[in-house]
Amino acid sequence: MKRIFLVAVALLLSASAASAKPTTQKWTAGWDIFSEPLNYTKSKVSWSVNPTKSTLSMTFTLVGATPSKLYEVGIDFVCTTFAATFGQFPVVGGGGTCQPATRQGVTENLAGVVLGVVTTDMNGTGSFTVVVGPIAAGTYVLEFIGLNGAGCDLIGGGGTTYQTCAVDFQSPGPTFGDTTTITIP
Amino acid sequence: MKRMLLVAAALLLATGTASAAATMQKWTAGWDNFGEPLNYKKSTISWSVNSAKSTLTVTFKLVSATPNKLYQVGIVPFCTTFPATFGQFPVDLGGGTCTQLTRQGVTASAVTIELGVVTTDMNGNGSFRVVIGPVAAGTYDVEFQARDGAGCDLTGGGGNGSDCADDFQSPGPFGTTTTITIP
Numbered sequence: 509m510k511r512i513f514l515v516a517v518a519l520l521l522s523a524s525a526a527s528a529k530p531t532t533q534k535w536t537a538g539w540d541i542f543s544e545p546l547n548y549t550k551s552k553v554s555w556s557v558n559p560t561k562s563t564l565s566m567t568f569t570l571v572g573a574t575p576s577k578l579y580e581v582g583i584d585f586v587c588t589t590f591a592a593t594f595g596q597f598p599v600v601g602g603g604g605t606c607q608p609a610t611r612q613g614v615t616e617n618l619a620g621v622v623l624g625v626v627t628t629d630m631n632g633t634g635s636f637t638v639v640v641g642p643i644a645a646g647t648y649v650l651e652f653i654g655l656n657g658a659g660c661d662l663i664g665g666g667g668t669t670y671q672t673c674a675v676d677f678q679s680p681g682p683t684f685g686d687t688t689t690i691t692i693p
Numbered sequence: 694m695k696r697m698l699l700v701a702a703a704l705l706l707a708t709g710t711a712s713a714a715a716t717m718q719k720w721t722a723g724w725d726n727f728g729e730p731l732n733y734k735k736s737t738i739s740w741s742v743n744s745a746k747s748t749l750t751v752t753f754k755l756v757s758a759t760p761n762k763l764y765q766v767g768i769v770p771f772c773t774t775f776p777a778t779f780g781q782f783p784v785d786l787g788g789g790t791c792t793q794l795t796r797q798g799v800t801a802s803a804v805t806i807e808l809g810v811v812t813t814d815m816n817g818n819g820s821f822r823v824v825i826g827p828v829a830a831g832t833y834d835v836e837f838q839a840r841d842g843a844g845c846d847l848t849g850g851g852g853n854g855s856d857c858a859d860d861f862q863s864p865g866p867f868g869t870t871t872t873i874t875i876p
Contacts, residue, residue, distance in 0.1 A: 576783060578810065579848035596814040598761060625810035625843060629781040657849030658810060663765040663848040664842030
């Protein structure tokens with residue numbers, strides 16, 4: 509009995525060592541649309557790296573957003589050049605030279621990856637979890653984004669229009685180019 | 694040490710009682726589109742009821758669908774009348790008298806609740822998990838569905854056009870249901 513208990517404890521410890529505790533950060537208003545409703549105190553992005561599997565897990569949570577609405581979520585990387593893929597997801601435009609963009613008076617070169625959609629309920633609350641990987645080892649400088657609709661650079665939604673692709677929420681922000689650094693060992 | 698082990702076992706049993714084991718079922722071709730690609734052997738829907746919280750947890754999984762595509766997923770209760778909400782989600786058209794539909798030669802009355810979106814990666818794989826609740830106690834005869842895009846009866850997508858077409862259903866064919874009981 510004692511041996512079983514010790515084995516269970518060992519398994520639990522090894523599991524927690526492989527997957528780090530999630531980092532939680534807040535959303536701020538986006539760099540295109542500044543008036544989309546959101547409870548910025550309760551809404552968040554949580555992420556963690558599993559170094560053993562070279563994966564990045566993310567949960568996008570929106571609270572107090574527009575009810576019954578689709579918000580496409582993804583990552584904008586600040587970069588000079590970028591690979592064609594990030595884990596199992598294609599990079600918008602196929603990678604290569606990162607594209608310049610100017611928002612909120614700041615110019616950065618970017619590559620984007622679309623990861624999924626948060627669908628809000630009748631209270632404007634929703635979340636979406638995705639595990640990306642395996643990811644090429646490296647240090648990634650990025651912002652998380654929530655768009656004003658679903659279908660930007662994807663099939664089956666509102667299409668690649670300003671109405672759909674405009675950034676409602678960014679994290680960390682509050683200014684375009686404020687980044688989070690994630691290292692995949 | 695023995696006491697700790699017993700406490701751990703008791704906690705495990707209590708959790709298992711409140712939340713039943715997940716039921717897994719397969720997708721079949723939808724009642725509108727029959728040519729959408731999917732690996733029907735590996736694609737699944739898993740659902741479970743937590744009787745203590747009156748919640749229904751559903752995980753929609755698509756494998757080898759069209760890459761980089763949005764599939765709006767939902768639940769279709771077959772009914773005569775239905776409330777305006779199902780847990781925290783509104784019922785399309787506001788509930789009331791259920792809408793009569795004829796698909797695959799079968800006529801039945803139903804409502805639809807839009808739950809979320811499966812976004813596929815470059816391999817056509819994706820999943821989406823949602824916890825619905827608290828759901829009113831009752832017995833629900835339902836089909837799960839995946840539409841041909843995102844935005845049907847929701848803001849911010851393709852609108853109520855071709856993206857509303859049903860690509861995948863479960864269990865299917867149209868009118869063949871799964872019974873879910875919320876105690």
